[in-house]
Structures are given as C-alpha cells and as structure tokens.
Amino acid sequence: MITCADIFWKNDTPYSTGFDDFYFNTEQSHEDSLYVYVNANQIPARISSKQKLLTIAETGFGTGLNFLLTAQQWLNKSSNGQQLHFISVEKQPLSHNDLKRALHQWKDFEPLSSKLLNQYPLACQGFHRLSFPDERITLTLIFGDALDSYKQLEASIDAWYLDGFSPSKNPDMWSPELFREIARLSKPGTTFSTFTSAGIVRRGLKAVGFEVKKQPGFGKKREMCLGTFIKNNAPQVDTKPWFSIPKPEQPTEVTIIGGGLSGCSSAYSLAQRGIKVRLIEKEQHLATAGSGNRQGALYAKLPVSPTKQGELHLTGFLHTVNLLKRKDPEQSFWSQCGVAQLATKENENKRQQELIDNGHYPDSLVQHKSDIELSEISGSVVSSSGLFFPTAGWVSPVDFCHLLAAHPNISIEQHDITNIEQVDHLWNLTTNNSKHLHCSHLIICNAELANQFKQTEHLPLKAIRGQVSITEDSADLPQLRTVVCGEGYISPAQGGKYCFGATFDLKGKQRDVTQYDHNRNLEKLKDALPEFHNALIGKNELLTGRTAFRCSTPDYMPVVGPAPIYSDFVETFGRLRKDKNWRFDGCTANHHPNLYLNTGHGSKGLITCPISAELLASMICNEPLPLPKTLIDAVNPARFIIKNLIRRAI
Structure with a gap:
C-alpha cells in the first residue's frame, strides 16, 4: 500500500520527517530547479527546435515543482503540433491537502496547478495518467518504488531529471539496478542532470553508458552532474518476444469499426492527439448494443490482494473518473454519488x-x-x-459515448463492415452492400463481432x-x-x-x-x-x-493491442509446445500492419474502455504507455495463441 509522505511545514516549506530534508530550496526554489533540471537538459532549446514529442522522466515528483516549471517553459515556447510527455515516480506522495498548500504559494503556475490538483490521484499504487489537452501536455505519475516503477515502463526518454532526496539520505533509490533501467529507457542523445555529484551516482551512470561531467551547482551547492547517453552497456534481453509492440510513425488518420464505449473512447484518445478519426457504426446511432444501457455503476470491485485484473480495474476506474471530471464537471450525465x-x-x-x-x-x-x-x-x-x-458513482454510457465522439477530429459514418483486407499498404473495408472504404490504420472495436474477420477469427470472444x-x-x-x-x-x-x-x-x-x-x-x-x-x-x-x-474473454481481461498474424505466431513460437522456457533470441513477432483491437470488456467497459483507448492511442503514436508492462502483456491479443501453444492446444 502507498502511504502519503509524513511531513511538517517550516515557513510554508514542506519538510520530510522520513528523509530529514526539505523538498526544495526554501529561498530560491524556482531558480534552483530551472538551473539544475530544465536548463541543464537544454529543455528550452529542445522545445524551440519544434521537436514533435518531448519526453521527460523524473525520479521524484514531490511537490510537482519540476513538472510545473517545465510546463511553464513549454507553454511559453511550444507551438501547435508539439506534445510534452512528463513521467515521474513517487514512493511517498504528498497528500492532496499538502500538495494544495505547497502549490498555493506559487501563483505563477495557475491555472495549470489547479488542473493538476483536480486530477491528482488517490494514494493508490501504480500508473496514473493525467491529461492537459489544452496545453498539449500529458503527465504519467507513477506511485511506487522508482526501480519497480521504471522496470514496468515502456517509453523512450529524451531527458532525465534525477531528483529526490540525496544519496546519503535515500541510498535505496540511487542503485545500480535503477541506473540500468534508466539506460534501458534511454537512446543515444538522451540527457540527464542531477543536483548531486556523489561518486555512487557518477560511477553508476558511467557504467550503464552515460558520458558524465560536473559543473558548478546552484547557489551554495559546489557541484552537480549532467551528461549524455552514448550507448547501453547492458545487453537487451526480451524474455517474451511474442508480446513486443510495433513502433510506428504517428498516422494522420485512423478508421475505427464499432461505435460503443470502446470505439468512442479510442476515437477520442486519437482525436485529442490531432489525428482525424472515421468512426464506423453499423446501426443508425452510437451505443446501441452493450453500451446502450440507461445507467451503469462506476466503480471497481477490488480483490482481497492485488491481481492483474484488479490492478487494471482500479487504474481504469481512476482514469475514467478523471476523464469525466474534465469533460463534464457539472455531472450532467454521471454522478459521483458513491x-x-x-x-x-x-x-x-x-x-x-x-x-x-x-x-x-x-x-x-x-x-x-x-x-x-x-x-x-x-x-x-x-x-x-x-x-x-x-469517489465512485454511476454514468449514462450512451451520453458518455456521444460526448466522446463529439470532437471536431471525429466523423461518424454508418456502414456494416463484412470483410477487411490489406491491399497495397492500405486496408480495404467491404460493406454488406459491396461498397469499399480505404484507410491506412484500422482499429476493430465491435465487441463479440470483432472475430468475424479472417485476421481475427482466432480470438476466443x-x-x-x-x-x-x-x-x-x-x-x-x-x-x-x-x-x-x-x-x-x-x-x-x-x-x-x-x-x-x-x-x-x-x-x-x-x-x-x-x-x-x-x-x-x-x-x-x-x-x-x-x-x-x-x-x-x-x-x-x-x-x-x-x-x-x-x-x-476466457480470462475476463480485455483484448487491446496490435493484431497478431496467427500463422506466423504459431510457426515462430511453436517450440513453446515442448519447452515453455525456450529463449527465442532474435525472433520477431509479426503483426498485421497497422491493425489493432480494443474489445472484450465484458461488464466493465466504463472503467476499462477509456484506459484501454489511451493505451492503444499511445501505441499507435509511439508514445510512453500508460500501463505497466505486466498489464500491457495481460491484455495483448497474442496471449491466447501463446497460452494455447504452451497447453499444446494448437
């Protein structure tokens, strides 16, 4: 269980009793953070260079000061078409009241700090995705141990803010294992900076492939460290290559089959990224099938002890509540009545x-x-x-679907799609009256009918x-x-x-x-x-x-991710029938190009569809993923093929 930080206040500055240290420089907090993290990683120059997606990761969220200072630079220098993704971990998050008190004194961060407070998660372990669409900013806030959290992250980082309490007061965080994960998530040219120049930090970062140098620290601090990633000295081992995810270029348009909660959520997540979406529904209106009930309970039935299903449901519940609070603060079609x-x-x-x-x-x-x-x-x-x-309640799924689909980047068409086929790098969709539609990227979201196509007929829906x-x-x-x-x-x-x-x-x-x-x-x-x-x-x-x-589905988990090529998977990973521990070094998981699935949500669609849509949109746009690797694998459409190979059922 995550516990909130035990702090007391000294002249409006939070002080950690557990680590015997202040959260920030009490006199020049802004200047300190700008010097050590924002400027040392050349963030203003990177924003001005029109880099389309800038991804920054941090090892201690604390009061959110580094995030807000970076966002402030972003708002001053970025332009339309650019996206900022900020990732941060925190083992002992501030309580909502303590964070509110800390942010209250920084008036220059409004209105973003108020939006942050409105979405700030409950003290629940795991991944929490916070969205600021007007600012083109996404914050993935992970509550948990830094090492455990970054082991589960799938992302490509441009810059690291190595923050947190000093190595002498928090030695567990500054470990060789964490440095290896930092290297795994980095690429040539990734930068880092940190307030400390401790030898354990410099040696640890050099050992995993960073070029490290010192420079004068801020104020009374004699030295700090910064540097650039050159190469990963640790071999990359993919123990489950069948769960690998394609890394495409972001498309300009996507077509979705199915106008229920799954399809509308997927359309919304993509549209928020500036992608044009064609949403196809075979009925005259959206949400006419399983998503058409008058009201649905909005809550997660929690397991006694954590499970993958319980973790997905809790993460999804918190994500849906935040989405509803942003989209319908007046609660016109939902109620947070408990x-x-x-x-x-x-x-x-x-x-x-x-x-x-x-x-x-x-x-x-x-x-x-x-x-x-x-x-x-x-x-x-x-x-x-x-x-x-x-914090739970009820939602009208029909109204929710219509709200999500009411986006200028989403167009709705009525067709009954009976066949899909890839021709010359495009998907050809055939309707029941023999009309043909074409698209580059296709998502299948039409519930139990998702396996009516040849490419997906193996799915046990x-x-x-x-x-x-x-x-x-x-x-x-x-x-x-x-x-x-x-x-x-x-x-x-x-x-x-x-x-x-x-x-x-x-x-x-x-x-x-x-x-x-x-x-x-x-x-x-x-x-x-x-x-x-x-x-x-x-x-x-x-x-x-x-x-x-x-x-x-048989395991009551949704099906979310790229569509595997069934015959290729069976041939490539067939040795699992004899040895489930076989190492498939160099093997590639083959997927139908630009074909994705989002289905199998059962009765939990209100809490699993929006987070699954965000996962899918992040995959399609090659962004940091909003769920831990264990959950991404647990919903991967290829899992049924792999399970059946191990069971010798195919």
Whole structure:
C-alpha cells in the first residue's frame, strides 16, 4: 500500500520527517530547479527546435515543482503540433491537502496547478495518467518504488531529471539496478542532470553508458552532474518476444469499426492527439448494443490482494473518473454519488473484512460501513454491512459515448463492415452492400463481432446476455442517494426512472425483455434493498427493460493491442509446445500492419474502455504507455495463441 509522505511545514516549506530534508530550496526554489533540471537538459532549446514529442522522466515528483516549471517553459515556447510527455515516480506522495498548500504559494503556475490538483490521484499504487489537452501536455505519475516503477515502463526518454532526496539520505533509490533501467529507457542523445555529484551516482551512470561531467551547482551547492547517453552497456534481453509492440510513425488518420464505449473512447484518445478519426457504426446511432444501457455503476470491485485484473480495474476506474471530471464537471450525465457494495452473503462479508484488514487500499478509495451507516448514506434501508466507495458513482454510457465522439477530429459514418483486407499498404473495408472504404490504420472495436474477420477469427470472444429493468415512475419509491450493489446493482433515479439489474446468462440468446428476468432482478433487490423491493412487488406495469450482450474473454481481461498474424505466431513460437522456457533470441513477432483491437470488456467497459483507448492511442503514436508492462502483456491479443501453444492446444 502507498502511504502519503509524513511531513511538517517550516515557513510554508514542506519538510520530510522520513528523509530529514526539505523538498526544495526554501529561498530560491524556482531558480534552483530551472538551473539544475530544465536548463541543464537544454529543455528550452529542445522545445524551440519544434521537436514533435518531448519526453521527460523524473525520479521524484514531490511537490510537482519540476513538472510545473517545465510546463511553464513549454507553454511559453511550444507551438501547435508539439506534445510534452512528463513521467515521474513517487514512493511517498504528498497528500492532496499538502500538495494544495505547497502549490498555493506559487501563483505563477495557475491555472495549470489547479488542473493538476483536480486530477491528482488517490494514494493508490501504480500508473496514473493525467491529461492537459489544452496545453498539449500529458503527465504519467507513477506511485511506487522508482526501480519497480521504471522496470514496468515502456517509453523512450529524451531527458532525465534525477531528483529526490540525496544519496546519503535515500541510498535505496540511487542503485545500480535503477541506473540500468534508466539506460534501458534511454537512446543515444538522451540527457540527464542531477543536483548531486556523489561518486555512487557518477560511477553508476558511467557504467550503464552515460558520458558524465560536473559543473558548478546552484547557489551554495559546489557541484552537480549532467551528461549524455552514448550507448547501453547492458545487453537487451526480451524474455517474451511474442508480446513486443510495433513502433510506428504517428498516422494522420485512423478508421475505427464499432461505435460503443470502446470505439468512442479510442476515437477520442486519437482525436485529442490531432489525428482525424472515421468512426464506423453499423446501426443508425452510437451505443446501441452493450453500451446502450440507461445507467451503469462506476466503480471497481477490488480483490482481497492485488491481481492483474484488479490492478487494471482500479487504474481504469481512476482514469475514467478523471476523464469525466474534465469533460463534464457539472455531472450532467454521471454522478459521483458513491457506491455501496453490500455483503449480502457470509462469504462476501469475510472477503470484505479481509480486504480492509490487508490494507492495500486507502480510506479515500474504500471504507467499511455498517448496515445502519449505509442505510443513512443510501437513503433506503439496506440489508447488510458492506464497503463504501466515496469517489465512485454511476454514468449514462450512451451520453458518455456521444460526448466522446463529439470532437471536431471525429466523423461518424454508418456502414456494416463484412470483410477487411490489406491491399497495397492500405486496408480495404467491404460493406454488406459491396461498397469499399480505404484507410491506412484500422482499429476493430465491435465487441463479440470483432472475430468475424479472417485476421481475427482466432480470438476466443463470447457474448453474455444481460437484462436490466427500468421503473417507469419513481415517485412512490424510496429515493436512493447512492448506487447500491449486491448480487446486482441499482443507481439513483435518472429522469425520474430507476435502472437496476442485471442478469448474467452465459448461454442466453433471447433479445426480447422477459418477465422472468424482471423477477430475477427483483429478487436481487430483495437481498440488498428490502424496502425498495417491497415497494415494487405487484407493480409489474411499472417495469420496462433492455437486453444486451456483453463481450467477454476466457480470462475476463480485455483484448487491446496490435493484431497478431496467427500463422506466423504459431510457426515462430511453436517450440513453446515442448519447452515453455525456450529463449527465442532474435525472433520477431509479426503483426498485421497497422491493425489493432480494443474489445472484450465484458461488464466493465466504463472503467476499462477509456484506459484501454489511451493505451492503444499511445501505441499507435509511439508514445510512453500508460500501463505497466505486466498489464500491457495481460491484455495483448497474442496471449491466447501463446497460452494455447504452451497447453499444446494448437
């Protein structure tokens, strides 16, 4: 679990009790950081040179001073078409209140500092992507140990700010292992600078391929170090070459098949980067299939102990909340009203208690509440104790899709695509009425229909039927103030109607709404909200509903990334059938050129589609990736081929 920094304040300057040091030069903080980091890495000159993507990485975020000073230079000197990507790690982040106090004294950073505060993450370990689209700035803020964090990063760094507390007070950070990761993420010409000239730092950086020199330090500091990456002295070993990602040039246009949450999120992430997007939907309107429900619960059901799926869901939840706060601050089609997750069964009660006892998650994310407390919070009598997520809530997926697609770089067309084929470096798309469309880059986002094409037919996608029930009138019903989840879920009324459910039918094919499924949804309400259930009994005329099919995968993780060439993968990595530990040195993973997938989100699309779209857009534009390598591999479309080879299933 991440813990916030233990600090106290000396004349409005934060002081770390753990490292016995100030966070910055108390008298000349701006001048110090500009001299040591911004100017020593020639950042103003790099911006003025019109470098299209400038990527800077830092080893200690602290108060965000280096980020804000760099952003200030960026805003003064950059032009349209340029993008700044800033990456920083922090093992003990400041609390929101402490960061607010630190930034309050630096008025010259407004309004960017306010935007930073609005997106500043909860104290949850992992990757957090913060976006500043108006400024053309992206901040990937990683909460965790510097070495562990950078081991998981996929990026190409232009400049390093080696900040943090001094080697004498924080020796664990300044390690040979970290220097090797810095070298792995660098390229010839990558620069670094740091306030320290300690021998352990100079020797460590030289050993991994940096040319290191000293120069006078700032103010009373006698010396500092800076330098340039020449070569990587450590051999690069790819232990899982089948999960390698192509590194293309950023395209000018992309076509997307599928107008649900996955497609609209992907379109938005690309459009924000200045890319023209053609969004193709076979129905007359966006979000008519699985993304068409009236309301969806916005929260992550957390595992007792961290898992890949739980990490993806938590990262995605926090990312979606930030996106919604930026795009719809008035909460016109969503509500951050909180979510109560009830323990209606004894085994769930034990699981929840274990989750709280393990302490992996901060109170700001999840809290344990009694049935009395949750009844007061929700506005209706609940049946049991449970977990409360104060920053969670509900979203209208349809409205979310339309908001994301309402971007000047996105055009929407209605076509039913039945075949795709690459011809002369372009993708040829054939419609059901034999019309042909062409594009250079193609993303398939049409849920369970994503494997209808020859290039993707190997994907093990499955459709799972679900029905939600909707009350036609909520006037005589209890007035819920928060989302309540048990075996199902119910949200506060939207437009005078309650939406609750949902059924989960692995083999269901029925597309019509049935009374049988209304009864199943009502039964789930009985276990969670008896008062609400009793008010609806015998009032079937109040209920309407909607059916849809979730697109799921065998491991319940989405499918996000480049589309593998099935036959090439089987031939290249076939030795996995005999030896799963075989080292495929020099082998290349072959993918269909400029063909990508974003599907298989199941019932978690609200929290996995936006972060998956950001991952995909970063891949397509060859930018730093917003998720750790373990999660990128876990959603890679090639994983099913590799698993089946190891199992000797193919």
